[in-house]
Amino acid sequence: MFSYLYMKILESSPERYDRGIALASLGGADRAREAMVADVGPGDRVADLGTGTGSLALLAAGKGAEVTGIDANAGMLAVARKKLGNHPASGRVRFVEAGVAEMDEVLETGAYTVVTASLLFSELSPDERRYALAEAYRALAPGGRLVIADETRPAGFFRRLVYGLARLLMVFLSLVLVQAGTRPVDGLPRLAREAGFEVDRVEITNRLGSFFILWAHKPEAP
């Protein structure tokens, strides 16, 4: 039982999460978030999956959208709610503690115009990815957009090598510090198509080629 305790001592606190991510991505995370919600505006209803500390949810709400952010981690949501406190758009955001498997209980069918997920899919198993995409499809109204940002394996031998080495270090650090294992998301466009989406474009956002944003939409008539 004590191994568990040991692990909890090592586990990073949600308070440090935002700074850690910003640092690790050299500011790339902020730019990626801006790009994800570039065409979100008033009248949009956004479901942000794996909302974490709520950065993306608040950004979307700041542009006038109604946002539902869900996350399974209560500690992260506590930080998100704290940020919500005196935010001008706080009236348009609700945070719900729910995992991917509870999407069917939290998100109404066809009620959303945008579904976003940032750095969630790399934490999911292949089954969970399929499930999340199917549920996102259900929750979206026809024509609704799906925007996913995550880590992937770069194309090209040299980039893969650099990425592999960097990742080896990160895997070791993350195993020791936060006990979180993530795996790069490969083949997401195919999975999205299998779920019924039409994929509009996939953009690689960093020079190493290890980070992407995928835009897709649910067809108007199935």
Add this chain to the structure above:
Amino acid sequence: MNRVIAWIMGFFFRWLPHRGQRALLAAGRPDEHSPVLVTGNYTLTLRRLFRDIRGRDAWVLSADSGGINVWCAACGGEFTHHQVIQAVKTSRLADKVAHRKLILPALSAPGVDAGQVREKTGFSVRFGPVRAKDIPRYLDDGMQKTPAMRRADFSLRHRLDMLVSMNFIIWLPLALFFGMFLPSAFWGVTALFWGIAGVSYLVFPFLPGRTGYIRMLWVLAALVFLLVAAGTALGAGPLSLWPWMMGGAAITVAVFFDAAGIVAPMASDAEAMLFALGIRRLGGLLREKTLGSVRHNPRRCRACGRCMDVCPLEVFEKDPETQKIRPAKPRACFSCGACKMQCPQGALELEGG
């Protein structure tokens, strides 16, 4: 490569979690009628489960336990009905099997609310044997458990398994320090360390004392006695080996830090100490429940026997005449919380000890 890492993690670094895949996995060639065995995604757990059911056709549903073993994760709130429900739903299990039954490890009972799983997924939960090696016989006997299958015994084999895997990570920094700065003492320290750890793990169940820390005193006394005797025999005076006494004492304290929680069906001393120091919460662990023993409310009890089914220490007993259940061995209870979690009547509470 992954298998080598998994083996090293499982054998030497068992204090650290190691995540295996979360998925619906096939053992043999399962079909829609095959049993579904649910377990946590700790690589060692998965490997041993597959080894123990070799030759059987079954589904293995590996749910998220954070890469921690089932018992620790269930007690610590990492492996609960939430993770089981998630695994059942995201794997689309309902489309793959015709029946609606899950078999869970008995030691997951402290964390998994069987009622919740049934309500959210339509699958009913049965708690199987404590050890995976009993699963084939359990399946052959129509999912009936013998008393031995219910019992978590901390046998010699279990203790030897724990000896290396739990103490390696304590020995490693010692070895690095002495290897680099005092190479002449390296082998002496290593022998002393594994000697103390080995003897402690072997004799632990036979030492008198209600807690692990009290039992530690016997080992300390024996250590001092032996070193005084050795010093005298060498003609250098009874306290001439004092550096070894100090070092040995430190090693003993380190080995016993949580020994009770590892090698015996006893409450964790380390947890109790933190609790006493005023640390009341650490993740899901050290909830108020952790320390104390079970209290049974006979007026609420409907004698369904679920507590008897999941208790790993046979604390409960059914009176053959009145058919009522009572905690016959309350002192054996180390408050894992399995009975409380499974009791549908709320007839069981854990009392602070």
